[in-house]
Amino acid sequence: MQTAEIHRRWLDFFEKKGHTVVPSASLVSDDPSLMFTVAGMVPFVPYLSGLVPAPFDRATSVQKCIRTNDIEEVGKTPRHGTFFQMCGNFSFGDYFKEGAIRFAWELLTTSEADGGLGFAPEDLWVTVYEEDEEAIALWREHSTLPDERIQRLGKDTNYWSTGQPGPAGPCSEIFYDLGPEYGVDGGPATDDDRYVEIWNLVFMQYEVADVRSKTDFTILGELPRKNIDTGMGLERVAFIKQGVQNMYEIDQVRPVLDRAAEIAGKTYGEDHADDVRLRVIADHVRSGLMLIADGVTPSNEGRGYILRRLLRRVILSMRLLGVEGPCFAELFPVSRDAMQAAYPAVAEDFAFIERAAYAEEKTFLRTLASGIQILDSAVDAAKSANAAVPGDTAFLLHDTHGFPIELTLEIAEEAGVPVDAEVFTSLMQEQRDRAKADAKAKKGQRADLSIYKELRGLGETLFTGYGELVHEGRVLGIVVDGAPVREAHEGDIAELVLSETSLFAESGGQDADQGLIIGDGFEAEVLDVQKPVAGLIVHTVRVVIGTIGIDARAETRVDADYRRGATQAHSGTHIVHAALRDVIGQSAHQTGSYNKAGYLRLDFAHTEALSSETKSEIEEISNLAIRSDYDVVTREMPLDEAKALGAMALFGEKYGDRVRVVDIGGPWSRELCAGTHVSSSAEIGMINLISESSVGSTNRRVESLVGIEAFRNFAAERAIVQQLTGGLKVPRGELVTKVQDLGAQLRAAEKKIAALEAEKLRERVPQLLASAEQLGGVRAVLASLGAVGSADDIRSLALTIREQLGAQPGVVVLAGEAGGKPVVIAATTAAGREAGVRAGALVRTGAQILGGGGGGKDDLAQGGGTDAAQIDAALAEIRRSLGG
Structure with a gap:
């Protein structure tokens, strides 16, 4: 039975039982305490808790979910996935235990021919809370389960609560027995993988307080309105009904796994490590597809960071399978084809999805290339010193360059060098602690x-x-x-x-x-x-x-003035959005925005910087729309009707059954929007684009001043032009040429000064050679140069002196202050290196004292820091390390 068919049967069954079918909510959760929708009940929490009156007595859904807290288990177990679908039926003060148990047994054991799921009763087990005699009696009444397959378990497994004061209650879980070849007899109480939990029935029955732990709390009494919240794992039922070994082999996931194996030249089932990587790829590609379809794009924070991590784990896993080039163009279309029967939007929005995914892949492949260069240097240094790759280097690669620790470990292992995992783990924990503290502080900013x-x-x-x-x-x-x-x-x-x-x-x-x-x-x-x-x-x-x-x-x-400015900016955002799509194309849809009185910011899907000509064209179209004095019309209508009119629904936004549609110039700009707007476009006044920048590999951002603020900015720029033309004594039409000429003269003067400074440094070569001393069996030149033009000048001088040392064992260490920052450079002769002197090690020794870091190869290395006053101390420490 195909996964989409199980999905359909679930909704059909409960709709016939009087439940309202509720479409899946977005993966982006409305709950401010959650980054994603992590369970099927999340969209219903306001109704289950009584925070918001439920609009229906009974409901059912198949909810898209994302969980990444067990990401390291993906691929290793039969049922850990980052994206999954939870089938749920809910009662809000309507039916209770009897109805939930009766419905579950009926759907599971009704034959496939009669619209059920066709499970054999003898393959099913249930667990109940050990004190819930009512549930035990109902299972005996409504099922054919013998007493030995109704097992009593404690609060730790069969009692549900949020961990906070509020609703709670016992639960009953339904398990499928895979058979004796998968483990020991004894039912779910054995906690053996042979028994797969497929459905959990939560009986929200009590009000609890003074919650001391998951199993220790005070029951205040029964809720006035008892609720039912159930969840059946769609992927778990699918892998059982399809007769495969795990969720990665079901029809919605296996095609990606097979394509990845084909690209890598691997055979699934032959090697355990490769199998795990292939499962990770299949799972994460599907998760990435579904997240991008719901408007999430890769970034360095929040949801975007989770998506970025998933996509990069795919690239890493492919690399560990031997594939170093791009592969998303092969994998994402396969996942689209597998998922579109259940979620048509992944096909409708695939142009946006593939653009976001492919751009991230391109960026990360560049990151891997640069990270490998840094790691190679660290591995060479570790080999020379017979030591481990420093943990802080591994953390730097991970945290700053996005270089996965798994790849660091593998490359180091191949080179026969360990990695200081203890320091790396400690630094990672410090980072997590900071993130938790920050999240806790943000969570505490508003009342519960x-x-x-x-x-x-x-x-x-x-x-x-x-x-x-x-x-x-x-x-x-x-x-x-x-x-x-x-x-x-x-x-x-x-x-x-x-x-x-x-x-x-x-x-x-x-x-x-x-x-x-x-x-x-x-x-x-x-x-x-x-x-x-x-x-x-x-x-x-x-x-x-x-x-x-x-x-x-x-x-x-x-405040009327502030509201006027805000409405100008919000309507201006719609106009800029329409102008962008006119100039760049329909793919340049809005991915985020912010507007307030006098200012608007709009993020849009695009991968390349806009040229000056393009920005000018967008600005001109926007202001022509303002001059045209288009009517701005707002209408309220059903969501389906609005979409039929072509009203644009924006990624990441959530809409109810009824929506407000804002037209500017009729269909020229038609969007769903609950904001406040002007009554005609002329009221916006003026659009002045002041900035265009990147906000990720797939998104650009334009910023604009609006209305009186736009005018004030133009007036300020006019005043600057007047000051320049007056000071330089040129007409406005010649100002640009004059400034360019002055710039060219300045660059020529700077180049001449730099050449004179470099010549002055070269004149010091004889003096520096004369200062050479014997340290640890090598001829060493160590000197502080004072203020210099640039680090390149120091490097050039060090190489010149090294050449003068000839074939003798020698080392040159020069330090100076360039641009207000200390710089130290070391260069060794071939004989010096044979004597055991390493430029990179010397630089690191000095840079630590300078308050910074550095590195390089054994023959030439550079470092720096923040405290130029410590240059002499750094050279002294380097001298001591050489035996002086």
Whole structure:
């Protein structure tokens, strides 16, 4: 049975049982505490916790998920994958244990011909929480399982909670027995790989508090509305139903594995290490495909970093299989073809997906080439010193150059040199600790979402700001220092939840409104407006006058000037986006944006820098659209209708069933957008592109000033031109030529000065040779040169002196200050190297004292630092290392 067919049967079954079919949410989670959607229940958490009223009593979904916490296990076990699909059925105060157990048994054991999954009852086992007599009785009633295949287990395996105060309850897990050839008898209680968990039924039954550990907490009592949350692993069921050994061999994954093996000239199943690498490739290519399809692009932080890591592990695994060139163009189309039956978007958006993936591959292959050069030098030095490759070098390669530690270890092992893994591990742990501390600090910046549960239950905050700037509402909640309070007093920084507001909350790239909240006897300055949970708007304010209390009437007043600037910038973003697509092509779609009064920033899919001519053309088209005074029309309609009209849905954005469509000039610019906008394009005033830059291998960024800020920038540039023409006494039309001439004169003068300085240094050769001393059996020239033009001057002088030393064992170590920074360069003769003198080792010795680092080969090396005052001390230490 194909994976897409299992997917279809799941949804059909539960739809017939009265469940609302909910499409898979994005892999990019709405939950601010999660980077990705890590489980099928994540999109339903607000409903399961009661934070947001559920819009349905029963629901079902097949949810896309990403987990990378067990990434090192991928390929090694039958069922660890970074991308997986979780089939779920959910009840929100409707059916409970009896329904969940009855539905699960029916779907699993109904024959394939009758629309079920066709599992033989004798192959199934279940586990229940040891004290859950109700669940045991229901399994006996609704299944044909004998008592010995209903096993009781403890809280550590069969009790679910979030680890925080809130809902919790027992669970019941369903396992498939692979057969005696896979392990010992005894059922899931043996914890043997023979028994594969395929479905978990969570009975959300109790309210818990004082959570001391996963198994130690206080049960306050039963929930007023009990919920059901279940999850069936689609890949696990697929590999069982398809009769293969693991999830990497199912129809959605195996084709990539086979293509990778073909490219590498390997046969799957012949070598365990190669098999693991092939599974990693198949898994990670699919994960990369699905992440990019959901708008994630490779970067050095957050979600983009996780994607980058997955893609680079594919490249590394292919390299370890012997493939050094690009291979994504062979692998990604195969994954697309395997996944498009279940997810048509991967085919529809493949042009964007392949552009992002292939650019990342090209970048990383260059990184590998440069990293190998650094590693080769470190390996040579380690060999010469009969030592290990330093752990800090391995960490530098990993952290700064993106060079995988696995490849460092393999190359070093082939050369017969160990790597100081202890230091590397220590540095990695320090980095993780810093990241955890940073994440904890960021997480603590806003109150726990649970404090909004009761407030959100009162209904959505009504936003009236599309049509008015002033509106009166009622204070529903006040939060100070992360805790709910009844009042906020003068001087407090507080979060206010109102029944209605005209203040725009930051979203869709648009910054929050500025303004005031005023009531009887109080006034508060608005510092920020956010939506911490769907449907709830929270105002962060500084109480300027008086005291704000619960139930007080409160008038929201938007700063009209700021809102005008923000609407200009947001509409300007749409116009620049349309102009980009006109000039570059339809592939240049928006991947991110930010706008506020007077400023816009737009990220778009593209791999090459824009020429000056292209930037000018985009700017001109944008301003012509403004001059054309296009009508800006906003309409609300169903999402499907909006898409049928050609409204652009942007990568990474999430949309409800009803959306706002913003047209500028009719279909010229038609996008889904919940931001605020001008009523006609002429109101934008002016677009002034001030910057274009790279924000990753597949994305570019343009920045622009808008409206009065654009005019002020042009006025400032005009003043600069007037000052230059006046000072240089040339007309404006000749200014560029005059500045170019002055630049050429300056460069010629600098070149002449550099030549004179170099000649002056060469005149010191006899004096420096005369200063040579015998140290450790070699003739050594060690000298501080003082301030010099550049490090190249020092290197040239060192090589000249080394040549004068001839065939005798010799070494030259020169140091100086170039550009305010200390530089040390060492050069050895062939006989000096035979005597055991290594330029790279000498440089590292000196650079440590200079507060920096360095390296190179045995014959020539360079280092530097930050403290030029330590040059003499560095040379003294080098002298001691030579035996002086």
